[in-house]
Amino acid sequence: MQVSALAQIASERPAAAPTSLAGQGRAALLARLTELGVPAREQRMRVAQLWHWIYHRGATDFAAMTTIGKEMRAALAQSFSLGRPHIVCEHISSDGTRKWLLRMAPKGPGDKGAEIETVYIPEVDRGTLCVSSQVGCTLTCSFCHTGTQRLVRNLEAAEIVGQLLVARDQLGDWPGAGRLGDAALPDAPRLISNIVFMGMGEPLYNFEAVKDAVETLADGEGLSLSRRRITLSTSGVVPMIPRTGTEIGTMLAISLHAVRDELRNELVPLNKKYPIKMLLDACRAFPGLSNARRITFEYVMLKNINDSNADARELVRLLRGIPAKINLIPFNPWPGTRYECSDWDRIEAFSEIVFNAGYASPIRTPRGRDILAACGQLKSETEKLRARARLMLESGIGAEGMFASSE
Numbered sequence: 001m002q003v004s005a006l007a008q009i010a011s012e013r014p015a016a017a018p019t020s021l022a023g024q025g026r027a028a029l030l031a032r033l034t035e036l037g038v039p040a041r042e043q044r045m046r047v048a049q050l051w052h053w054i055y056h057r058g059a060t061d062f063a064a065m066t067t068i069g070k071e072m073r074a075a076l077a078q079s080f081s082l083g084r085p086h087i088v089c090e091h092i093s094s095d096g097t098r099k100w101l102l103r104m105a106p107k108g109p110g111d112k113g114a115e116i117e118t119v120y121i122p123e124v125d126r127g128t129l130c131v132s133s134q135v136g137c138t139l140t141c142s143f144c145h146t147g148t149q150r151l152v153r154n155l156e157a158a159e160i161v162g163q164l165l166v167a168r169d170q171l172g173d174w175p176g177a178g179r180l181g182d183a184a185l186p187d188a189p190r191l192i193s194n195i196v197f198m199g200m201g202e203p204l205y206n207f208e209a210v211k212d213a214v215e216t217l218a219d220g221e222g223l224s225l226s227r228r229r230i231t232l233s234t235s236g237v238v239p240m241i242p243r244t245g246t247e248i249g250t251m252l253a254i255s256l257h258a259v260r261d262e263l264r265n266e267l268v269p270l271n272k273k274y275p276i277k278m279l280l281d282a283c284r285a286f287p288g289l290s291n292a293r294r295i296t297f298e299y300v301m302l303k304n305i306n307d308s309n310a311d312a313r314e315l316v317r318l319l320r321g322i323p324a325k326i327n328l329i330p331f332n333p334w335p336g337t338r339y340e341c342s343d344w345d346r347i348e349a350f351s352e353i354v355f356n357a358g359y360a361s362p363i364r365t366p367r368g369r370d371i372l373a374a375c376g377q378l379k380s381e382t383e384k385l386r387a388r389a390r391l392m393l394e395s396g397i398g399a400e401g402m403f404a405s406s407e
């Protein structure tokens with residue numbers, strides 16, 4: 001190939017995407033302004049202005065930032081973007097649950113962009129966004145689909161916050177934006193009132209980014225989600241639990257799932273490192289724990305594995321003395337799993353014992369079952385569909401209609 005042809009191809013190649021300011025925290029924004037050469041005396045004011053437009057108004061274009069002078073807006077637009085993670089596909093369940101497969105901006109040459117999932121669960125009086133903290137997971141819980149995928153990388157704080165920005169864009173959940181007219185949406189001032197770190201990944205293995213992201217999510221001048229409405233779910237990374245209380249200050253959920261070490265070793269292999277007693281001692285000592293600020297214990301209902309009456313009685317015995325809520329989660333099966341969800345009357349009998357011990361409404365209603373809403377399932381399902389679509393293309397069959405995609 002001739003040199004001129006190579007030069008031609010190079011010039012046609014899209015330039016690397018500019019850094020997005022959407023999702024960045026105050027310190028990161030300050031650093032970006034320094035890079036841009038904004039004088040030190042102006043920087044605080046500029047950060048405050050950007051903050052307002054990005055996190056209070058949901059601006060997706062610098063041109064909309066009318067309180068910032070034209071020249072400054074142009075300079076910002078030349079160096080940065082307000083891009084969000086790219087929506088690869090959206091699934092809407094018949095119960096109103098929405099699930100997005102999101103592709104992050106590529107991190108360098110050869111990176112096609114990591115993919116993660118985010119789920120929105122509307123209820124009557126609240127809307128919960130379930131966010132991912134890592135791409136994949138290093139842990140290998142045997143009932144979890146994410147556990148079968150390797151860890152690709154940690155998400156950055158901006159990529160965690162970006163999931164909320166995308167969801168608010170899609171739902172029209174910004175002041176003055178046209179809200180989606182969907183009967184399944186909550187009748188509440190905000191469509192997204194709660195955040196749970198229950199998507200892909202173990203948030204306590206990405207502590208600093210999760211901490212930074214929570215700072216931005218909870219900041220009173222922007223997204224303003226109270227830390228009491230943000231829940232971090234962990235499979236039990238005991239050494240990080242005290243710092244979660246003192247430095248992050250959100251609500252805590254523990255994926256317990258078994259009451260005996262032998263079984264928990266199998267379901268949540270991290271238990272071999274941090275067994276049940278050690279985990280519950282860390283919970284008892286959790287900073288800020290009170291009856292008004294309880295720890296949620298998650299317990300996935302697996303048929304004939306952990307769902308006997310004896311298991312239920314042992315569960316309430318183990319938790320005695322810890323201000324706790326118990327969330328019974330019907331197992332959401334995925335292709336190839338060796339587990340089944342407990343029968344409904346078994347779940348009811350189990351929950352009756354838990355209820356009689358003083359824990360209210362403990363069964364989490366399965367949501368979005370028709371769109372595979374459990375942890376890690378959308379991503380692999382889409383990968384499979386894509387592989388199938390490629391095969392069909394290769395054999396000359398049209399792939400349209402295989403899956404809804406914004407591409």
Ligand code: SAH
Nearest residue numbers: 144198201202233234235255298331332374
């Ligand atoms: N890694 C963290 C947070 C992400 S998983 C943790 O393990 O806590 C969020 C919750 O979903 C956890 O309680 C997890 O055990 C549960 N979960 C994973 N796969 C599931 C499935 N197939 N059905 C029901 N719950 C599942």
Ligand code: SF4
Nearest residue numbers: 137141144147201235
């Ligand atoms: Fe990772 Fe949580 Fe799934 Fe376990 S349950 S593999 S910790 S995402």
